[in-house]
Structure formats: structure tokens, C-alpha cells
């Protein structure tokens with residue numbers, strides 16, 4: 104397929120569907136090679152007479168169509184370009200369609216597909232049309248009744264959405280199960296699962312005293328690894344009741360783990376299907392971060408039951424309505440779990456750990472997207488392939504836009520807004536604007552005469568705003584004025600439009616504190632209250648606020664808790680950053696000050712990379728690092744964040760032109776110097792943070808301790824300390840959990856190309872070859888190791904355990920190398936390899952290929968040699984004769 108032939112869908116072209124489909128009945132004759140689907144649709148016209156009924160279908164064989172029981176001849180319907188058109192003559196009728204699909208041949212993992220010896224579905228966004236002919240759009244909501252028939256030996260368990268009505272053995276030796284979902288839903292929330300599974304379950308009683316059964320299904324033999332997932336699910340149910348007053352509306356809520364899955368997981372009504380990486384964990388095979396990721400994804404999919412399923416999207420341009428909101432909810436769930444049982448500053452620091460991780464993700468994944476050729480507002484204006492818009496912008500920036508509404512309204516106000524949203528829209532398919540309107544109804548009560556008009560622009564403007572801060576202190580009047588100015592530059596395709604339209608200002612909540620020269624917080628009067636942190640609502644190009652009773656020139660603590668997804672431009676002395684690093688009471692801003700210090704140092708290093716002698720690291724940075732490392736008041740988890748230098752990728756983003764070799768070199772230089780200068784401290788903290796042999800739990804305290812322990816080892820290895828390698832070897836072989844084991848192994852593999860590291864890698868493979876999720880880690884570790892070249896990756900691809908068809912495996916080896924191994928991939932062989940893999944993957948799985956195709960979105964910002972080679976790679980992909988719509992959209996935008 105070629106770009107000029109791919110239609111572009113625009114948000115403004117939305118038209119309501121002219122028919123209602125109150126009831127859908129589906130019968131499946133399940134078979135991996137060929138599955139027959141009989142559908143019966145009850146249809147009612149809503150619009151004018153004589154409107155054709157258009158149904159979507161893809162890769163289906165149409166067997167028959169009947170209208171009100173009469174089979175139509177081929178002249179009575181139209182079948183063209185994946186659309187089946189019927190010409191009904193009455194206002195209400197039934198349509199019966201029989202068609203075939205081929206699950207075993209479906210390597211796209213959209214629609215009905217085979218994974219191992221089981222059958223799964225993935226319908227969001229447009230996979231249902233690969234199962235049966237249907238108006239496959241989110242604003243068509245129906246009640247589903249589903250009959251599944253299959254061979255009981257191969258498929259003993261038959262699951263679909265809702266409640267199990269009956270099970271029976273059939274005369275032909277097959278068995279069947281009938282499911283009915285009482286909640287009307289769009290087709291993207293349909294699911295079925297068939298196969299042999301183990302189940303772990305728990306009965307619960309909801310807040311409203313309803314009984315419900317929670318179930319986790321997984322491959323037989325892996326039921327020992329689903330305890331944590333079930334525990335997370337129980338806590339998710341309780342959390343949504345307590346924090347949002349939202350109760351489970353089903354008798355039965357099922358989660359099923361699949362080995363082959365394109366994304367993280369899917370919130371199908373009552374039957375969530377998960378990538379097994381976000382379900383399975385035990386202490387021997389999963390790291391602490393895997394445990395936290397499972398908690399986040401279980402929470403996320405469960406929370407969709409209200410934000411996504413009860414209230415869904417009118418069209419796919421509204422995707423962030425459910426995704427931004429649900430990511431915000433899962434972030435808050437995770438933060439609340441970390442802060443459980445804590446209060447005051449300790450709770451704040453525990454929550455900050457989550458905030459730091461989320462902001463780092465935003466900066467690594469979303470900021471570059473917002474500055475590159477795929478830049479789009481959180482509510483995109485157009486697309487060619489919706490599968491390409493499950494992006495960091497829609498998800499992560501979308502969550503920031505929800506978080507800003509929470510920050511502006513406060514917890515109680517936000518809750519009132521959510522209540523109003525459900526009061527207005529429960530059971531409907533709505534828009535992002537409907538959400539903001541519900542929130543605005545609360546905002547107007549709080550701020551008579553104001554509105555959220557400027558805030559709404561967050562939904563229509565792409566790009567990361569820059570906020571410039573100027574501070575002016577007047578010693579005579581003891582006043583300090585703070586001026587904020589915002590700049591919203593043209594990004595992505597906007598830059599091709601001429602004349603460049605000025606972009607209007609956004610509503611930016613900017614949290615600010617002031618410290619005195621001793622590092623003490625200065626109380627600030629604002630809005631009739633006195634507080635250490637004030638929220639400035641910037642709604643114009645530039646505004647000034649004046650604070651009085653400021654005894655001396657203050658040091659500002661800016662954008663506390665990252666109150667808006669913006670870049671702050673400010674001139675700051677090193678000394679101010681050092682003061683903030685020691686004293687800022689906002690744990691996020693404190694971390695930020697340390698990051699800024701390190702970033703400045705790193706940028707200075709990148710500039711001197713060509714020089715003979717690399718400059719020494721500023722002793723004040725080393726001093727700051729040392730103080731933080733030895734600070735007894737900081738939690739280990741927080742310390743790990745504050746003592747980690749920005750990643751190579753973050754640094755690369757800040758070089759101009761982007762220079763991967765310089766970024767890699769500077770990063771390594773800084774970490775070696777920090778390792779050497781503080782070697783004895785790393786060593787003593789390493790020894791003091793050693794785990795005891797008591798029972799492993801993934802709780803925040805002990806996992807924080809393990810993360811600090813591993814960080815110390817990392818710096819010791821970076822320094823080439825004589826004790827480091829023996830410690831890593833001992834930690835690897837002596838570990839009693841995967842976090843410690845991976846810590847030891849990655850220290851070995853990342854820092855020493857030695858016989859010990861090869862031995863440990865071999866040992867690891869021998870030990871874990873039966874566990875695919877662990878072998879993913881084995882591939883990923885090697886893919887990201889410093890000495891790894893294209894040759895290494897190619898020989899790993901020949902390993903019997905490698906397969907391009909399994910998305911987790913492809914991600915762990917190929918994506919890991921292409922996206923995270925800056926040293927290995929930014930070579931001419933690296934770019935060539937990448938282009939080859941995009942093309943190869945595209946023949947199997949367009950959605951996954953299109954993600955890999957985005958690895959060099961920002962090619963135009965690189966140094967000339969890199970830039971030309973990346974461009975050549977993109978052009979080679981674009982010229983390939985059989986590109987999917989997915990990849991074609993990505994490369995044509997990149998080359999624009």
C-alpha cells in the first residue's frame with residue numbers, strides 16, 4: 104500500500120452512525136485453522152430513510168448475508184474496500200451474516216489469533232472487523248450474547264465477556280459455552296479466549312455489599328506466579344471504591360495472560376487480556392520493577408472498567424478521554440500504594456518516587472515526540488492508521504493534562520468533577536470536551552466569572568510549552584516579583600504551514616516555593632492564604648505576581664511536583680541549585696535541582712569530548728552527591744533516584760545537533776568520576792544495604808533498599824574498583840531473588856567484557872531457559888550492553904530461543920538495541936539493520952513494525968553523518984513495495 108492511496112481520517116468529519124444495534128448475537132465454531140462466525144444483528148434506523156448500512160470487515164471470507172431471514176444474492180449487497188454495504192428498506196430489521204477467519208495465519212495479533220495452543224482476541228482499536236462484519240466504531244454500543252463451540256480437549260475453557268449462561272456437550276463431540284454481557288459496549292471491548300488454563304480466584308464483597316469473583320487465568324504450571332496479580336486486582340477494586348466511589352459492576356472479573364500480545368494489556372469488559380509480562384511474577388523470576396509494573400497495569404485495566412467502558416469514546420480522536428484519565432488514575436493508585444502507612448514528609452517522598460519515574464518517562468518518550476515529525480495534540484486532528492496513535496502523547500501527556508485539572512481543582516474539586524462526569528455521561532460514548540465541561544462546572548463554582556477556555560487548548564495544541572521565569576527582588580520594599588512568560592512554538596506539520604500562526608497561550612498551573620539563603624522555606628501570601636507552595640495560574644502570554652514580606656533575595660523552587668508538562672527556562676546559579684539539592688522541601692523539585700546540576704556538567708563534557716583531556720567534574724557536584732548518599736533522612740528509593748544521573752538518551756536530546764557518541768562518552772565519564780570520587784562511600788552503603796535472607800516481598804521499603812544496593816554496585820563497577828567485580832559475581836550467584844540476581848548480572852555485563860560475565864550469562868540461560876519472561880531479560884541485557892554490535896544482535900537472532908513473531912522477544916532484543924543502545928545502533932550498520940528489521944517485522948505484524956519504525960523520528964536533529972544515514976534508511980523503508988498502512992504513515996511523516 105502506498106501513502107498517496109491511504110486516506111486520511113479527520114476529526115472534523117465525524118458523523119453519527121445512522122443505525123442502532125441494540126442486540127448482537129455471535130456464534131463461533133472455533134478452530135485454529137479456520138473459525139466460522141455466525142452473527143445476528145438487531146438493527147434500528149435512527150437517521151433518515153434510504154441510508155445504506157455500512158459494515159467493516161478485514162481478511163474475512165463472506166459466506167452468506169440474510170436480511171430478515173431472507174438470504175441476499177450477491178447483487179443485493181456491495182462488497183468493496185473492506186466495506187460491506189446493505190440497502191435496507193425498513194426501519195428495523197435483523198441481519199444475519201456468516202463468515203470465516205483464519206486465526207493461525209493471523210500474525211498481526213489483531214482480531215482472533217493463536218498464541219501457543221490457545222485462542223485470544225485483541226479488538227481495540229479496529230480488530231473486531233477481523234472477526235466479523237460490523238460497524239467497528241466506538242459509538243455503536245450493543246448487548247452481546249456469545250456462543251462458543253470447540254473441541255473440549257484442545258479448548259476445555261471457553262470465555263467471553265459478562266456472565267456464563269450455560270455450558271453443554273454437543274452431539275458432535277464438541278462442547279459449547281454461552282456468555283451474555285449485560286452492559287452495552289462498543290465492539291472494541293469484545294473478547295473471547297479458548298484453551299487450557301490454570302485459574303487462581305478470590306471472592307470479594309464490594310462496598311455496596313455485592314458478591315463478585317476475581318479470577319486470574321494463566322498457562323498451566325504458572326499458577327504459582329499469579330498471587331501478586333490477584334492481590335493487585337483486589338487492591339485495585341478497593342482503591343477505586345475508596346478514592347473515586349466507583350464500584351465493580353460485574354459478578355465476575357477475569358484477567359487472562361497471553362504470551363503473544365502487542366501491547367501491555369486490554370480492558371475488554373469483564374475479560375481483560377494481558378501480556379503475560381504484566382501478570383506473572385514470583386521472587387525468583389521477577390524483579391521489583393516488574394512487580395510494580397504489574398500493579399500499575401492491573402490497576403490501569405481495572406480502572407478502565409469505569410473510565411473507558413462505562414463511559415467510552417465517541418470516536419478514536421477522543422482516545423485520551425479514556426487513556427489519559429486512566430493513566431492518571433493508575434499513577435495515583437501506584438503512588439498511594441507506595442505511601443501506604445506513611446505520613447507527612449515520608450509519604451510525600453514516597454509519592455515523589457513515583458512522580459519522578461513518571462516524569463522521566465514523559466521526558467524520554469513524550470517530549471521528543473512533541474518535538475518531532477509525529478507531534479500531535481493529545482486529541483489528534485487526523486490519522487491514517489489509528490494504531491499509530493497509541494502514543495506517549497495520548498497516554499502520558501494526556502495523563503498530565505488530567506493531573507493539571509486535579510491540581511487546579513484540588514482533590515475534592517476533582518472528585519466532584521468526576522462525579523458530575525458520570526452523572527452526565529454514564530453509559531454513553533463521549534468526547535474529551537465533555538470531560539472538561541464536567542470539570543469546568545466545578546471550576547466555575549470555585550472561581551466565579553472564570554472558565555477553562557484557555558485550558559481546553561491543551562487538547563488541540565501540540566508541542567511542549569516553554570515557561571520563562573524572571574525573579575526580581577526589591578530589598579527596600581521587601582517584595583519579590585515573579586514573572587512567568589509562555590512560548591508555544593510550531594511543531595511537526597505545523598512548521599510546514601505558512602504563514603506560521605501564532606499559537607495562543609495555555610492555562611498553566613505553576614507551583615512555586617521560595618527558600619531563603621539558609622534553605623528555609625519562606626511563607627508566601629497568595630489568594631488570601633499563607634503557604635509554602637503557591638499555585639500560580641498562568642493563562643496569558645506573560646503575568647507577574649508580587650510577594651511581600653520577603654526578608655532577603657530568595658532562591659525559587661520552580662514547577663514543584665512538576666505541576667505542568669512544560670520546559671522551564673530560567674537563569675540559575677550553580678550555588679542556587681546546590682542549595683535546592685540540600686534543602687528543597689518539595690522532593691520532586693529537589694531531585695530536579697540535582698538533575699539540572701548533573702545535566703549542566705554532562706553538557707559541558709559533551710562539548711569537550713574531542714579534547715585531549717576530559718575535564719574534571721566540578722567538586723561541588725561530587726560534594727552534593729556525597730551528602731545525599733550519606734543523608735540519613737532520605738529513603739533508599741528516593742536516594743536511588745536522586746543519585747542516578749540523567750540517562751544517555753535524555754542527554755542526547757539536549758545536545759544540538761544531536762551527537763550520540765558525545766552523549767555516550769560524557770555519560771560514562773561522569774559516572775566513572777562519581778564512582779571513583781565516592782568509592783569508599785558506595786562501598787560502605789553497599790555493605791549496609793545488603794539484604795538479609797528473610798522472606799522476600801516487593802514492598803517499597805525493601806525494594807528501595809535493593810535498588811540503592813544495586814546502584815552502589817553500578818558506580819563501583821563504573822569506577823573499576825578492585826572489589827567491584829568479585830562483589831558482582833558473589834551477588835549474582837548468591838542471590839535469593841531476581842532483583843539482586845539481575846543487579847549482579849547487569850553490573851557484570853555492562854561493565855566488564857570478561858570471562859566472568861560470559862560465564863554468568865551462560866549460567867543464567869541454563870537456569871532459566873524454560874521461563875520466557877526471564878529469557879526476555881537475558882536478551883534485553885545483552886542488547887543494551889556497551890560492547891554489543893549489530894553482529895552480536897544478528898548472532899543472538901539465530902539463537903533457537905529467538906523469534907520475531909513473539910512481540911516480547913522482538914522488543915527485548917531488537918527494540919532494546921535500536922532504541923536504547925546508543926553506542927551500538929548509531930552506526931551505519933546499525934541504521935541498516937534497523938531498516939531491515941522494520942521491513943521484516945512489517946510483513947508479520949504492522950503495529951509492532953510501526954513502533955520500531957519510529958526509533959529515529961528525530962533524525963533531522965542529528966549531526967550530518969548520522970542524519971544522512973538515518974534518512975537513507977527511512978527512504979529505503981518507504982520504497983519497499985508492500986508496506987502496511989501503519990509503517991507507511993510513520994515513514995512518510997518522518998521524511999516530510
Ligand code: ARG
Nearest residue numbers: 227228366368369370490493
Ligand atoms: N486500551 C489498551 C490500554 O491502554 C491498549 C490497547 C491498544 N491496542 C492496540 N492494539 N493498539 O489499556
Ligand code: ZN
Nearest residue numbers: 403407426429
Ligand atoms: Zn488504557
